[in-house]
Amino acid sequence: MEQACSHAEGLRRLESMLLLRAFEAALLRQPKPGFQLLSRGEEAVAVGICTVLERSDPLLCSGRSIAMALARGVPSGGLLAELIGKDGGPNKGRAGRAHVSMPSIGLYGAHGVVAGNLSVAAGVALAQQQLHTGAVTCCVFGDGACGAGALHETLNIAALWQLPLLLVCDNNGYAVSTAVRQGIAVEQLTDLAAPFGVPAVAIDGTDVDDVVTAMHEAVTAIRAGSGPRFIEMRCTRMGPHSTATREERPSAELERFRDTDPIMRYEQRLRALGWLDDAKLAELQAAVATAITAAEQYAADAPWPDGDEALRDV
Amino acid sequence: MSRLFFREAIARAISEEMQRDPTIILMGQDIAEHGGSYAETRGLFERFGAARVRNTPVAEAVTVGLAAGAAAAGLRPLAFITYVDFLMIGLDPLVNYAAKLKFKSAAQLTAPMVVKATAGAKGQGPTHAQSLDSWLMNVPGITVLAPSTSGDAYGLLKTALRAPGPVVYIDHKRLFPLGGEVPDGETLVPVASAAIRREGRHLTIVAHSYMSLVTIEAAKLLAKEGIEAEVIDLRSVWPVDWDTLEASVRRTGHLLTVEEGQEVCGVGTEIAFVLQERLDGLRVARLGARRMPVSASPVLESYALPDAERVAASARRLLQRARQDDVAVTT
Incomplete structure (x- = not known):
């Protein structure tokens, strides 16, 4: 357990995670929430990653992007509008969850094709290297992507060219219904990086402080010019794969997931440190609720996109 | 130059x-x-x-x-x-x-x-x-x-x-x-700019890449028979220079498309369809590779692909069919 952060920073991390969870709940309350991949159980990964990255460090992620986009700083109202397909989001409703981007804050975007962003991220990292920006490109992908050839090719070229690239595997245990052990032959996902000489660590992705520590170490090393790194963040997908997917995991297993809830765990830690009590928690929750209400209003007021305008950007 | x-x-x-x-x-x-x-x-x-x-x-x-x-x-x-x-x-x-x-x-x-x-x-x-x-x-x-x-x-x-x-x-x-x-100086070829390689009044043949050269050879064969083919090299497959193509088929009234790829959903198929929409009565034909993989055997490779003789034969068939249609209409 990492305790290097300050009282205020600890509360900020908690509030960020509370916002992510409340936001997804608000999304599901929309009359037509759309086809969404939620991050309940994976909030510590998103908040921890975005705590360490600078806004000048390009971030790319998988289609499980909502938590990542919010943590990176996409305004919640705009993100909600984007997710339901309205103009008013960062991509005028065209990208939706699977492709949301906001380059002004370094979010190069989600990509709905599993493993599809890996080689693209290597290209973004190549541009940073070539243009001498000093930035670290971070690509977050799921455990499902570890069975794809794209990871092999990306690790190879990133190692060969010593690209400033941080590969983060958000291992939530399942590719839709297929457990990691049924889909990937290696004992540890970090083993995939070893043949290329890419330093790799596996950490507890339900512990936001651990995520921050691992990220800090990797980003510092990459920025110093030591080439690519790989971090596996083990966490839990507490809900079904998507809003359109049946949940068929046994209820006993789902029960056990409660113990790995990153928000509950962090609340307990902050209480143990004496930084959080019921009154403080209520205060944080009220602030989140206010933000969510404003986001819902923004999304409700946002117009629908114009087809002719969209056609001009092909 | x-x-x-x-x-x-x-x-x-x-x-x-x-x-x-x-x-x-x-x-x-x-x-x-x-x-x-x-x-x-x-x-x-x-x-x-x-x-x-x-x-x-x-x-x-x-x-x-x-x-x-x-x-x-x-x-x-x-x-x-x-x-x-x-x-x-x-x-x-x-x-x-x-x-x-x-x-x-x-x-x-x-x-x-x-x-x-x-x-x-x-x-x-x-x-x-x-x-x-x-x-x-x-x-x-x-x-x-x-x-x-x-x-x-x-x-x-x-x-x-x-x-x-x-x-x-x-x-x-x-x-x-x-x-x-x-060109010795800097000269760019813009997108959507087809090139008329040879002028002709009887039919328009649209091709691209290496098939443009094959089609020019075919046009020489046809010229010996008194058939003047206009040969257009697309250069830009997409976007297409529709204006140059349309102006040509308005002059000739006949269009043959030639490509080395497949005819099914091919470049020529798209071009013929659009030009037919633009010009009532346009007579069209298409020629591409036979519906088979390309082989390394020289015999099978040339069997699969269009050559000057086959382009010329397609042109003759198109014009002949058009003449028969005209006869049928007038009688």
Whole structure:
């Protein structure tokens, strides 16, 4: 357990995670929430990653992007509008969850094709290297992507060219219904990086402080010019794969997931440190609720996109 | 004008553009010290160095993905795909990422990248000899260019390296050893600019890439029989220069399309359909490869592909059918 952060920073991390969870709940309350991949159980990964990255460090992620986009700083109202397909989001409703981007804050975007962003991220990292920006490109992908050839090719070229690239595997245990052990032959996902000489660590992705520590170490090393790194963040997908997917995991297993809830765990830690009590928690929750209400209003007021305008950007 | 081999015209275009634009980088198999599979990058590694002329492993998916990501982040990559058949392996980043990037980011990100691939049959067999131009023209957001002369290779590649979005520039293997005139000064060939290679009044034959040369040979055969074919080289497969095509078929009233790829959903099929919509009564025919893989056997390869004789035969059939229709209508 990492305790290097300050009282205020600890509360900020908690509030960020509370916002992510409340936001997804608000999304599901929309009359037509759309086809969404939620991050309940994976909030510590998103908040921890975005705590360490600078806004000048390009971030790319998988289609499980909502938590990542919010943590990176996409305004919640705009993100909600984007997710339901309205103009008013960062991509005028065209990208939706699977492709949301906001380059002004370094979010190069989600990509709905599993493993599809890996080689693209290597290209973004190549541009940073070539243009001498000093930035670290971070690509977050799921455990499902570890069975794809794209990871092999990306690790190879990133190692060969010593690209400033941080590969983060958000291992939530399942590719839709297929457990990691049924889909990937290696004992540890970090083993995939070893043949290329890419330093790799596996950490507890339900512990936001651990995520921050691992990220800090990797980003510092990459920025110093030591080439690519790989971090596996083990966490839990507490809900079904998507809003359109049946949940068929046994209820006993789902029960056990409660113990790995990153928000509950962090609340307990902050209480143990004496930084959080019921009154403080209520205060944080009220602030989140206010933000969510404003986001819902923004999304409700946002117009629908114009087809002719969209056609001009092909 | 200078006379340059096709491969030299390519090297000159790239060299000039790299000199002008420091964000251009080259990536591909065997393009550095080796100078390219067709000697079309000879001298570029020595001139521009290892950071800008990068050999890649045999890994087309990551090569195209690198190009797409680097383009989104401020470079202008030129990715070499030795055989266009292997572009299938790299289609995901091209089609699912680069082609959609401007649209899906609401124009905040673009992918100004060029994929330079080599198509066509010259004895390499089923997976090294295909022509997939029509697949690519089907995708919104991709520009597809295909020269048939040294001058157009030079002018189109320079255009590609200044384009705002992804371009697939396609050479044909049979063109590399050929020579041709290239302007001494900087001359760009814009997109959507077809070239009339030969004027004629009886029918319009539209082709592109190496088939333009085959079609010019066919037109010579037809001329001996008194049939004057107008030969148009598309140069830009997408976007299409519809105005030049339409003006020609308005003069001739007959259209034959010729391509080395498949007729089914082919380049010519699309062109014929659109021109028929624009011009009532236009008579059309199409010619492409027979519906079979291309073989490395010289007999089977030439059996599969159009040649000047078959182009001429298709032209004769089109005109004959049209005459029979006219007779049927008048009687």
